[in-house]
Each structure stands twice: as C-alpha cells, then as structure tokens.
Amino acid sequence: MLQLRTISKHFPGVKALDNVSMSVNAGEIHALCGENGAGKSTLMNVLTGNLQPDTGQILIHDQPVQITGPAQATELGIAIVYQQLSLVDSLTVAENIYANRQPKNRFGFIQSKQLNEQTLRLLEQLALTELRPQTRVADLSPGQKQMVEIAKALSQNPSILLLDEPTASLTERETATLFSLVRQLRAQGKAIVYISHRLTEIFTLADRVSVLKDGKYQGTEAINDVTPAWLISRMVGREISTEKSESVATSEVLLRVKNLSGSRFQSVSFQLHRGEILGLAGLVGAGRTEIARAIFGIDPHSSGTIQLNGQPVQIDHPSDAVQLGIGYLPEERKRLGLFLDQSVAQNIVTANPPSKGPWFDGRQVKTVAESFRQQLGIRTPSVNERVGNLSGGNQQKTMLARWLLANPDVLIVDEPTHGVDVGGKAEIYVLLRQLAAQGKGIILISSELPELLALSDRILVIRHGEISGELRSADATEERIMALATD
Template sequence: MLQLLGLSKQFPGVKALDNVSLSIHAGEIHALCGENGAGKSTLMNILTGNLQPDTGQILLNQQPIQISGPAQATELGIAIVYQQLSLIDGLTVAENIFANRQPRTSLGLIQYKALYQQTQQLLNQLALTDLHPQTRVADLSPGQKQMVEIAKALSQNPDILLLDEPTASLTGRETDILFSLLRQLKAQGKAIVYISHRLAEIFALADVVSVLKDGRYQATERVSNVTYDWLIGRMVGREITMDKSASVATKDVLLQVENLSGERFQHISFHLHRGEILGLAGLVGAGRTEIARAIFGIDAHSSGTIRLKGQTVQIKHPADAVQLGIGYLPEERKRLGLFMEQSVAQNIVTACPPAKGLWFDAGKVKTVSESFREQLGIRTPSVQERVGNLSGGNQQKTMLARWLLANPDVLIVDEPTHGIDIGGKAEIYALLRQLAAQGKGIILISSELPELLALSDRILVIREGELAGELNGANATEKEIMTLATK
C-alpha cells in the first residue's frame, strides 16, 4: 500500500533520515523501532506532510505522491496518533475529534446536536464510556486525552494509520481496547504503522518489525522470526542491562509527609530516607501525580503536614519547594516541564539561573549547558537549539539536567521514561541511581511495574487516592503491586 524509497532529511547539524526505504502492506501491523533520535518521528512527520524530505520518493498504491501538508495526508487516507498530543485544552472532546470537520448548516454554522451525536457514536464504538462529547479536554487525565487523540485519528476512517507511542499514558484496560481496535482495522485491510518503545507490545501485536538507528534503516523481519535480544541489538548496538542494584538508602529521614489530603487523595503518610528511591505505584488516576503536585506546591492541600529534614515547611508555590531543595520532573514534559520554544540552554538554567553579581551570566549559561550536554549525552547540534526540535528522550534529559544543576535534596520524578527507548531508559536509571548514591531522596512515580521493581527500595501503592499498602522493593512482585492497586 505504501512504499518509501530512499528518504533523507537533514536538519542543522543532524541527519535525521539517511536513505531510508520501507514497504507497508495492507492488512498488516508494521512496528517501527529505534532509540530516541533514530528518525521515527521525522519519518511520521514526512508521511503526514508536516515535513518534506530532502530526497527520496513516496508511492501510495504504486503511484508517486507528494504530501504537501496534513490536510492532503487526510485526503490520501493517512491519519496519525501523535506521541505529543495535538489536542486543544480549551475545546470539548467533540470539537477536538472533528476539528475542521464539524457538521454545519447551509449558513456554515456548526450543528452541535449532530456533532455530539457523531462523537457519542464514535466513543461507544471505542468503548470509551467514561468520556463525554461535551467535556473540556483540559479536564481529562493524560490517558483519557490519549484516547481522544486515537478517536480523532479513527474518526477519519483512514486506510493507513500511524501511531507514535500510543499507549504511553494508557491504563491496561485502555491498551486492551486499543489493541482490539487495531486488530479489527487490520482485518478490514488497513495498513498500520506502530511505534513503541515497549517491546512486549510489539511481540504481542505486530506482524512485521523494522528498525532504524541514527536515521539509517537497519532491518525488517517477521516478528515471529525474531527475539528480544535480536531487536535490542539492532536498535542499540550495545548490551543493555536493567538489573536491580543494591540499595544505598540510609536511616536519615529527608522528607516526612503526615496525613496529607487534597484533591483526589486523602490521609497520605510516608517518609523518604536519604539515598532512597521510593516508588509510587497505582493505576492511572489513582492520585499519585496529585500527591506529587501538592508536595511541590503546584496544587494546594487541604490538610496535613510536610517536614523536610525534621522541620515543618509551608510550600504554597513551586518557588518555595525549589528554595527548600525539592525538585519535580512532571509527567507531561511538553505541556508542564519544558519551554518548547526556548533553547536547550535556557531550559536547563530555568530553576537556577547563573548570575554574575546582580546580572544574568549568559557566558556561564553556555558553559553549564555544554557540561550537562556532554555528561548526559543530550543529542543536539547545539545547546542553542530549540528544545522542541529534540527527540523525547533528549527532552527528558534536558529536564533532568535542570534539576542536576539546581541540586535538590528531594527529587520527584513522574513517569521519567515516558516515551523513551530502552537505551535511554537504562541511562536515566543509571542517573537516578547515581543521584541516590549522592544522598538524594527520590520519589519515583511510574506505571511501568518492571521499572518500579528495578529501581525502588520501597514501593507505596496508591488506590483511589489512599495508601493501599507498602512493599519491600527487594522482593516485591508485579502480582503483589497489582493486587494492592486493584482489590
């Protein structure tokens, strides 16, 4: 159905794609794998008309095409579910799904009754019973927003569906719904390109897998013919170890939370030791992120006490938390963590801008940023590059660099490897362990149970806004976590 012949794309200082050729067949789920920066998202942006290739050709049903923009991609039957959401928070679910395609009267006015009816039919088809057409997208959870993004793509009835990390924010139930839908679309003869860093998904879902590395095509194989080790070897080109390391936690209590209550959580009490990685587990929507936001001062808490190094503290604003030595890496890096239009350097120094006396020290900004670029392996042609141009993994490293510079005693990391490849995950795991070894206390919120089990000294399980139990990280199991999270 779709052939890519010798596609190349150059950005300043980076060759994102280098002579890539692929064939995508009807009635097939074709997985696309590679580390962050391998060129997967660039390829998707070319197929949706957001970017034009420097060289190469695209054939659709054996006919050469040039995709001038997203509108033409839609006309050609190509739809995409983006890794970074393209929704507008101020609009409703219905207005987002049918943006620019709303039913209208002869005078051009939107027929809202018909719009809501069409949206409800689609949501019913997708088994999204917890979503309503008139709900503002701003009021949805990250997982619900992702399902709206998927519904938006499917509403176009595409022949070719591109999905870029579609399950990164989804619950297990939502993932099952999506997989069922994709299998139905495959049976209808649709072509599906599926990008995911979760290798288990690829082996569960895909028929064929292709690998990119550093913008170059590596291989294509039937999934039934390959192993995890083969796939990782083609993606990374080096051995990846994800073993659990020995605990470096001390008995010194850094942070103590007592009877904390707020929006979507109540009566939360726990303590965090120096050198400890404390995992927070639970289903999406259980209240883990809300607890983190209250500790960091983004949201107010209605009752409870927070103690830092034995002293009761009042945190009414994130600036208070930063001053006290608390850092926070949010779940949604694009919307809440980074200034996407600013440079890598400007993002790194946001929490702790270098000064020379009373003046901002621009020279030191560059020196400090270059140091972190080298230390963390941030792939960017320059620290002056706009951070929005970086891959997801390198954006995440930029946020980590910000907090390494600020040097907090307590670091809260919410889904730190969201949308990051297996090699990038290993690097971030090593960084978190390094920070713990330096005596930092780390609160790790993650929906990936293997990640929690690999990193955490203790695991607190949150269920429906309450503390459901505590497990020792050394011998906890996924079954125990899920039992506490769901019973």
C-alpha cells in the same frame, strides 16, 4: 499499501533520515523501532506532510505521491496519533474529534446536536463509552485525552494509521481496548505503523518490525523470527542492563509527609530516607501525580504537614519547593516542564541560573549546558538549539540536567522514561541510582511495573487517592502491586 524509497531529511547539523527505504503491507501491524533521535518522528512528519523530504519518493498503492501538508495526507487516507497530544483543552471531546469537519447547516452554522450524536456513535463503536461528547478535554485524565486522540484519528476512516507511542498514558484497560481496535483495523485490511519503546507491546501486536538507527534503515524482520535482545542490539548497538542494584538507602529521614490531603487524595503519610528511591505505584488517575504536585507546591493541600530534614516547611508555590531543595520532573514535559521555544541551554539553567554577583552570567550558561550535554549524552547539534526540536528522550534528559544543576535533596520524577527508548531508559536509571548514591531522596512515579521493581527500595501503592499498601523491594512482584492497586 505504503512504500518509502530512499527518503532523506536534513536539519542544521543533523541528518535525521539517511536514504530510508521500507514498505508497509495492507492488513499488517508494522512496528517501527529505534532510539530517541533515530528519525522515527521525522519519518512520521514526512508521511503526514508536516515536513518535506530532501530526496526520495513515497508511494501509496504503487502510485507516487507528494504529500504537501496534513490536509492532503488525510485525503490520501493517512491519519496519525501523535505521542504529544494535538488536542485543544478548551474545546469539547466532540469539537476536538471533528475539528474543521463539524456538520453544518446551509447557513454555515455548526449543528451541535448532530455533532454530539455523531461523536457518541463513534465512541460507542470504539468501546470508549466512559467518554462523553460534551465533556471539555481539559477535564479529562491524560489517558482519556490519549483515547480522544485515537478516536480523532479513527474518525477519518484512514487506510494507513500511524501510532506514535499510543499507550504511554493509558491504563491497562484502555491499552486492552486499543489493542483490540488495532487488531480489528488489521482485519479490515488497514496498514498500521506502530511506534513504541515498550518491547512487550511490539512482540504482542506486530507482524513485522523495522529498525532505524541514527537516521539509517537497519532492516525489517518478521516478529516471529527475532528476539527482544536482537531488537535492542539493532537499535542501540550495545547490550542494555536493567538489573536491580544494591540499595544505598540510610535510616535518616529526609522527607516526612503526614496526613496530607488534597485534590484526589486523602490522609497520605510516608517517609523518604536519604539515599532511597521510593516508588509510587497505582493505576492512572489513582492520585499519584496529585500527591507529587501538592508536595512541590503546584496544587494546594487542604490538610496535613510536610517536614524536610526534621523541620516543618510551608510550600505554597514551586519556588518555595526549589528554595527548600525539592525538584520535580513532571509527567507532561512539553506542557509543564519545558520552555519549547527556548534553547536547550536556557532550559537547563532555569532552576539555577549562573550569575556573577547579582548579575546573570550569559557566558557561563553555554559552558554549563555544554557540560551536561556531554555528561547525559543529549543529542543536539548545539545547546543553542530550540528544545522543541529535540526528540522526546533528549527533552527528558534536558529536564534531568536542569535538576542535576539545581542539586535538590529531594527529587520527584513522574514517569521519567515516558516516550524514552531502551537505551535512554538505561541511562536514566543509572542517573537516578547515582543521585541516590549521593544521598538524594527520590520519589519515583511510574506506570511501568518492571521499572518500579528494578529501581525502588520500597513501593507505596496508591488506590483511589489513598495508600493501599507498602512493599519492600525484596517482597514486591507485579502481581502483588496490581492486587493492591485494583479493587
């Protein structure tokens, strides 16, 4: 159904795609794997007309096509679910799904009742019955927003569906719903390109897998003929170790939270020790992120106390938290963590800008940023590059560099490997362990249970805004965590 022939695409200082050729069959789930920066998102943008290839040819049903923009991609039967959502928060679910395609009367006015009924039928067909057409997208959880994005793509009845990290924000139930949908589409003869860094998903869903590395095509294999180790080696060219390391936690209490209550959580109490990685587990929407936002001063808390180094502290704003030595790496990096129009260097120094006396030191910014670029392996042609042009994993490393420069005593990391490839994950794991070894206290929020088990010294399980249990590293298993996380 889809063929790519010698597709190349250059950006200043970077060859994002280098003579990539591959094909996707009708009735196939075709996985596309590679490290962040390997060229996967660039290839998707070429297929949706957001980018034009420098050389090469695209064929659909053996016919050459030139995809000049997203509208033409839709006409050709191509739809995409982006890793970073393209929804408008101020619009309803229905208005987002049928943006620019709303039913209208003969005078050109939108027929709201018909729009909502049409949306309701689609949501029921997709088994997304918890979503209501009239609900504002701003009021949805990240997982629900992702399901709206998927519904938006499927509403176009595409013959070719591109899925870029579609489960990153989904609950287990939502993921199961998505898998069922994808298999139905395969049975209907659709061609599906599935991008994910979660190898278990690749081996659960895919029929074939293709690999990109540094913009170059590494080959395609039937999923039954390969192993996870083979796939990782083709992606990164080295062995990846995610084995659990020895704990370096001390008895010294760095952060003490007592009876903290706020939006979607109540009476939360825990201690974080120096050198400890404390995991927060739970289903999406359980209240983990809300607890982190309250500690960092983004959201107010209605009651309870926070102590740092044995002293009560008042945190009314993130600037208070930063001054006290608390850092926060948010789940939604593009909306809450980065200044996308600014450079890599400017983003790195945001929390702790270099200065000469009372003056901002512009020259030192580049030197500092370049040091972190090399230390963390941030793939960018220059630290002056706009951070919005970087891949997801390199954006995440840029945010980590910001907090390494700020040097907080307590670092809260919310889904730190969201959308990050296996090689990048391993590098982030090493960084977090190094910070713990330096005596920092780390609160790790993650929906990936293997990640929590590999990194955490203790795991607190959050259910319905309350701590439902605590597990020491030696006693924790995926089954015990899920038993505490679910009703």
